Amino acid sequence: MKTAILSVGTELLFGQITNTNTVYLSRQLNMLGFDVMYHYTVGDNPKRVAEMIELAFEDCDMVLTTGGLGPTQDDLTKEVACKVLDDELVMMDDVLQEIVGYFKKVRREMTENNKKQAIMPSRAKVFHNDAGTAPGFALEKKGKYIVCMPGPPREMKRMFEKSVLPFLKEMSGSAIYYRMIRTFGIGESKLETVLMELIDGQTDPTLATYAKEGESCLRIASKRESLEEAKDAVNEMLEKVKDIIGEYIYSCDDEELAQVVCRKLLENKITISSAESCTGGMFAAALTDFPGISGSFQRGLVTYSNEAKMDELGVKKETLEKHGAVSEETALEMVEGLKKVSESDICISVTGIAGPEGGTEEKPVGLAYIGFIFGEKKFCKKVLMRNVNRKWNRNYTLLSMLDIINKELG
C-alpha cells in the first residue's frame, strides 16, 4: 500500500526541533511492507493540512499524520480528516472517561477545553494515548485511510507500538517478522558485497544494510501469511548469513556492543577494570552507562599524562622514552600495572593517537594499541584506523576494545 507521512507543526518549519517521528514511522512502515512515497511538513494551518492530504491521496491510499492534536489545536487534524473523508465530529463518552481517568491518575485538574479531546470523527477507530491526553484515530472511506497520532515523539511511539502497529498489521493481512543483526569490523560496502548473492537473489526474506558510526547493521525481514512462517524464513536466512559473516556479528537482536559486553560480564560474574589514554574515559563511561554494572566494573584509570602512566600503573620511564607512550610495550605495561592494583578478572588498557595533531609517518593519527589480560591470557592488539577525525577515531578505538572483550567472553 502506498503511504505518505504528514507532520503538522510550525515549530518544525522554524527548525526548532528535528523531525524524528518521520524517520521512525518510515522505518516501521517499510518493515511492514508499506511503500512510503512522500514526507510532508506543514504548519498548524487547516487549509494546508487538507491540501496536503488531498494531494497525497492522488497516488497514495494512506496518510499518517503526527501533530496538531494538542490541547490548544485539538480540532485541527480531526476537522480536516472529517472534511476530507466525509464524516462529522461527535462526543465519545468512553473516550471522555479515559481522559477524566488520566487527569485523576496524574492528580491534575481537568480544564474545560480538555473535554474537547473526546470529540472524534463518528466513524473513527480511536487509539488510546498512554503518555498524554490527546487520543489518536484512524478514519477510512472507500479504501483511503487517514491515521492521526500526537506530535510528541514519546506519545507517538507508544501509540504506534501499542495500537497503530496491530491495526496496520491486521490491515496488511499478513505477518511480519524481522531481526536486526549488528556487526563490527566490516564496512557497510564490504558487507553488501559479501552478501550480494543473498541480497540480490531474495524477494522474501529481504536483506538491507545500514551504516552506523564505525559499525554496520543488517536487517532480515519476512512477510508471510503466519508469524511462524515469517520467523522460520528469517531464522533460516540468518543461518546462511552467519555462514558468511558470523565472525563479525555481535548481536542478532539489535543490542549495542557495550550492552552485550555488560550483559555477559554480569551474567558470568566477571569483574573488569580499565586503563585509558587516548579514549580518555570513554570506555569507563560506556560501561557505567549500563544500570547495575557496579557488580562488574571496579575502576577506570585515565592516565592521560606520562606521569599518570608511571604513577598509577607503574609504566617504566625507560619504556616511555625508548618506545613512546603509543607503543605495544606501553600498552602492555599499562595493563600489567592495572592488574596489580585492581586485581579485576579482566584488565584492559589503551594508548593511541586520536589526532588531529601528534601523528608521525611511523606512528600516524589513527594508530592505537590495546592491552588485555584475562586469566592466563595476555596480549596486545594493534589497531590502525583510516583517520576520519578525532571523534570517529576515539569511538572506533572504544568499539575495538569492546569487541576484544566480547570475543574473549565467547
Add this chain to the structure above:
Amino acid sequence: MKTAILSVGTELLFGQITNTNTVYLSRQLNMLGFDVMYHYTVGDNPKRVAEMIELAFEDCDMVLTTGGLGPTQDDLTKEVACKVLDDELVMMDDVLQEIVGYFKKVRREMTENNKKQAIMPSRAKVFHNDAGTAPGFALEKKGKYIVCMPGPPREMKRMFEKSVLPFLKEMSGSAIYYRMIRTFGIGESKLETVLMELIDGQTDPTLATYAKEGESCLRIASKRESLEEAKDAVNEMLEKVKDIIGEYIYSCDDEELAQVVCRKLLENKITISSAESCTGGMFAAALTDFPGISGSFQRGLVTYSNEAKMDELGVKKETLEKHGAVSEETALEMVEGLKKVSESDICISVTGIAGPEGGTEEKPVGLAYIGFIFGEKKFCKKVLMRNVNRKWNRNYTLLSMLDIINKELG
C-alpha cells in the same frame, strides 16, 4: 520571501537516515527572515521532484533542494530545474577544471561520468563544493528561484555557509546578525518567564529560547539595513539580557560548556585531574574530546567500587561506613586524595546516585556531591536533580561539574 525545502532521496523514505538537512536549513532560513512554508521529501524520481517544485511554486517563490546531485544521479535535479524554469544544460569549462582539480588534490582517478557533473543549467549561478565533487547552483526565472545543494550533510552545510548564505543575504537586501547565548542552571520555561518583557516587547532584535538536554539557549537576532546596525542592536539587547540572567550565561558564542572550560584551562595554563564515581568517566571523556587538552588534563580516576575509592584516593573505610559512598564526606576525601596523588592545580571529585536503582528516601536517585579544590579553595557542592532518568542524571551531573570549574575560573 516564502520558501519550501525539498529533500530528494529514497533512503529518506526508507527511514535509513534522519533528515538533519531540513532542520538546519529551516533554522538558517528563518534567521535570514525567509518564511519556510513546507518541507517535502520524495524519492530519486524526476517526475515527482518536478511535481513537488511546481506545487511549491503555487505559493512560494523559492525552493531549496538537497540531494539528487550525486555521481550516479547527477542529472536528476539539474534536468528538473531546467524543465521547471525553462533552461538547458551546458558543459561549463571552469566547473570542469574545478572537478579535475579536486580529483588531483585527493589523488583519485577521475572517471568519465564525473565529467557530467560539470554540466549545468546555462543561466545557473554555480556554487563550488569544497567537500565533494557535485557542485550546487541557483536558477531563477521571473522571480522564482530553485537552489540545489548536495545531500550529504557535511557537503551541504559547507556549501550553504560559504556560498548559499551570502547569495541569500544579498537577495534579501538586508543584513542579519545573531548571537546564540548558552546558559546552565535555569530551565527553558523559567528563562522565558524572566525574559518575557524583552521577548514580548520586541520586533527587532527577536529573542527565542531553545531547550537542550539540561541546558537552555537563547538566540538574539536582528535584521537591519547594515551589518553594523544589526550588530549594535543585538549587542545592546545582550546587555539587557545579561542584567537579568548574567549569572547563568556561560557562552555568548554558542560554545559547549566543556569547550569553554577546556579553552580557559589551556589559556591560563592550569592543570586538572578528576575522580569520578557516578559519572563513571564522562567528565574525563568530555575534556579529552578537546584536541590539545593534554596540556591541562593529567589524570582521571574512575573509582566506581568502594575498594577503588580507598585504594586510589585513600578514602577512609570508616567514612564510607558511617556516611556512605554518596556523601559530602566521601566527596571531600576523594578530592583530597586526588590532590595528593595528582598535584594538579584543580582537582574535582563526584559521587552520586544515577539510578534507576539505589535511591532511598534520605538519599534519592538524582543526588550528587561534587568536591572541588583549586589553590586555597576547597568545598563540596550538593546537587539534587529532578530524577529524569539515568542518562539525564549523569549528563546533568557532568554539566554541574563543568559549571563549577567555569565559574571558579572566572
